[in-house]
Each structure stands twice: as C-alpha cells, then as structure tokens.
Amino acid sequence: MPAARSLRTGPVARLAGKRGFAKRAPGFAKRALPRAPVPGFPLLWIACLAAAALMVVTGGFGTGALPLGTRIAFWLLLMGWNALKWQALFAWGVRKPGDWPRVSLFGTIPLNLPLPFEIWLCGRAVGVEMQAVPVEVWLGAAAISTGIFAVCWAVAWLMLRRMRPIRADTGLLARARVPAGDLAAIEAEDHYCRIHRRDGGSALIHYRFGDALEEVAGLDGLQVHRGAWAAADAVEGAERDGRKWRLLLAGGGSVPVSATYAAAARARGWLRATR
Template sequence: MPAVRSLRTGPAARTAGKRGFVKRALGFAKRALPKKAPPGFPLLWVACLAAAALMIVTGGFGTGRLPLHARTLFWVVLMLWNALKWQALFAWGVRKSSDWPRIALLGTVPLNLPLPLEIPLVGALLGRNMRVMPFDVWLRAAAISVVIFAVCALVAWILLRQMRPVRADTGLLARARVGAEQLAGIEAEDHYCRIHRRDGTSALLHYRFGDALEEVAALDGAQVHRGAWVAAGAVAGAERDGRKWRLLLAGGGSVPVSATYAAEARARGWLRGRG
C-alpha cells in the first residue's frame, strides 16, 4: 500500500510554513524599525563631525604631534562615540520641541565626565599612549558642548518654525471649543476626527488626522496608533486584552495602542495596567 503523505508534513505544508515564517519575520522587522529618524538626526552627527574637523585642524588635547592620518582617525572615533551618547540621551528625553535645550543642558555634565578616560582609551586603540589632565579636558569639552547646545537650539527653532500655523478660528481645537488643558485625545474616524475631552465628552469634526497631529505637535503627548493621539496628562491607565492595549483617558474614554507605537507608550510608562 503506497505511503500517504500527511497534509501537515508534505511539500505544500513546508512551503506554507516557510511563507508564514517570512511573513512573521517581515512583520517583526516592520514593527522594530523606527517610523521616523531619532531626535536630532542627522544634525547632531553633522555637528560632532564638524567639531572633529575643528580638533583635527587645531590639534586639540595635544593631538597636534600625531601624524595627520592618526589624528583624523582619533577624532573621528572619539566624536562619533560621543555623538552616539548624545543621540541616546535625546532619544530618551526629547518628546517635544521645547525639550531640546533642557535635555542638552542635562547631558552636558554626565556625558563629558568620562572624557579623561575615553581619550586615553581611544589612543590605546590606535596604539598611542595619551595622557591628559582631567580639568583641561573638561574645560575644552565644555566648549564643544556649547556647539552641541547651539545645534540643539537650532533644531528646536527649525522645528517650531516648521509647525504649520493654524488660524485660531479654523483649527481643530478651536472648532471643537477645546483648550489644550481640556484635551484628552484625538481619534481618526474615516475623514473625521473625534476629540476627547477630559470631562468625558467628545466632539466629531470633519478634519484630516495628519493636520490634527501638526496642530498638537507642541503639546506634551504622543501618537499611539495610526489614527490616535493622546495628551500625556490625560492618560489615566491602561488595560490589556490579549496582545492588544488600550489607554484609558481621564473622563472615561479610551484609545487603542498599536504594535507600531507601543514602544513610545511603554517608554512613557503608560502600559502598566490590568489585563
């Protein structure tokens, strides 16, 4: 009697399994990759490379005695490492345009403290014995930090200028008669936007969700779904249904959290609820 192949183990099943794996892998990659560039990119990296170029030319921290190729490699490695530290800080702390100067000042001391150790370490990686005076290093690092701070101020200024001005009588919040302190969240419903108030009431207006996001860009809040935005001060909790989350808003409303934006909600400490 000829053997009968199981539908679960035959070629068709194996092909379907491979397709399923590829689909899951692509879905994971789509969720893992950031939807937008991290805060400060690429201006931060340009500023750090500009600072490296200045140090290469001037021979800062006693590197003038090194050959040009060694001096170039030293400063590129050191400044890229510091750019990575600043980038991590901005990704952690910058949520809105007004955060830039505060976070830049906050990082000045802790990110510059390790420099007296980092300089000899980078020198050792290049086969160079480099000794530095900590206070001299910190003084020069303060000058470099001024450049970083200036870039941050420039970024904040550019972002604020790019925010499309909305006339007071035609903006979403004005039409809904909702002040910023009353706003709990915004949800897209087809070509409409539902504005949730913190007293539990809501209003439905014909408005593009993308335009609504631009209008609230300066407020402390975050997009948590392809069609949902919440104000930070209006999040009252969260509840979980299987693998899905919903944020509970002041006043009793709720909005969904998609996998794409869950990392932002989790970073803000919102996804701590029952479920």
C-alpha cells in the same frame, strides 16, 4: 517512476514569486523602518563629524604631534562614542522641540565627566598613551558641546517656527469647542476625528487626522497609533487589549496603542497595566 512534483518553473513561477515579494515588501518595510525619526539624527552625527574634523586640523587636546592617520582614527573614535552617548540621551528625553534645551543641559555634566578616561581609552585603542588633564578636557568639551548644542537648538527653534499653531478660530479644537486644556485625545474615524475631552465627553468632527496632529504639535502629547494621539497629562493608565495596549484617559475614555508606537509610549512610562 518518480513522483510528480508541484513545483512551478519558468516565467510564470518567477512572476508569481515577484508578485509575492511585492506584497510582502511593504509589510517588511513597515516593521523594519521606524515611522518617527530619532531625535537629533542625522544632525548630531554631522555636527560631531565636523567637530572631529576641526580637532584633526587644529590638533586639539595636544594631538597635533600624532601622525595624521592616528589622529584621524583617535578623533573619529572619540567623537563617534560621544555622539552615540548623546544620541541615546536625546532618543530617551526629547519628545517635542521644546525639550532640546532641557535635555541638553541635563546631560552636559554626567556625559562629559568621563571624558578624561575616554580620551585615555581611545588613545590606547589607536596605540598611543595619552594623559589628559581633566580641567583642560572639561573646558574643551564645554566649548565643543556649546557649538553642537547651538546647532541643535537652532534647528529646534526653526522646527517650532514651522509648526502650525493651534488655530483658535478655525482649527479642530475651536470647531469642537474644546479648549486645549480640556483635550484628552484625538482619534481618527474614517474621514472624521473624535476629540476626547477630560470630562468623558467627545465630539466627532469632519477633519483630517494629519492636520489635527500638526495643530497639536506644540502640546505635550504623543501619537500612539496611526490614528490616535493622546495628551500626556490625560493618560491615567493602561490595560492589555489582547497582545496590544490601550491607554486609559481622564474621563473614562481610551485609545489604542499600536506596535509601531509602543516603544515611544513605554518610554513615557504609560504602558503600565492598571487593570
């Protein structure tokens, strides 16, 4: 006689399976999807696609004689590769809207210098031998980059305009009587926010953490936990807290770093153990 099996079948088992999936799905989505958008995405890719379309139509860099299919493949390949380069730079260097002009200018020369070689390489990839004149290529790249950056900078400017300024009269810092220059961190505690000062003191104010984040969006800092924000120049080091990290602040305080925001904190050079 075969051994009895505890497998459930039929509608009850399917319902239990659906409930288990429903419970697991949000956790998976939290781990798989980043909370913070990648700087420049998708605007950069849309701008590069538009530039590729313009080059296909106008036959830029002498590609007008190529068959249409080959021309499209060449420009999609070239602009896609350059979009990837710039996306990596923006992801590395852009932390707030005011970083866009500096990071864009910083990358203009090193990222555009290899373009003549990239044009030759992309030509070979689509079966065409292309010889690029470096000066012409660099001038054309400068024109294209200027157009793309103009769009990115315009969006950054609009983002800054939409940001809620630090309200000196009614905002969180005013209620806590903490000048922006003395702010070390903000930490959520239930329906309250604890404001850490750089002298080691703190104040607990009844305030929404989301509103506090909007008010300090113009300051140089970073959200490092779903309930913690740290000012950049108040971070003095980091320490391990089991498998997680805590940032050490000026004045002796500390705030936790969650796995969701660890990569961003590491990119700022904050996650280097000091004790």
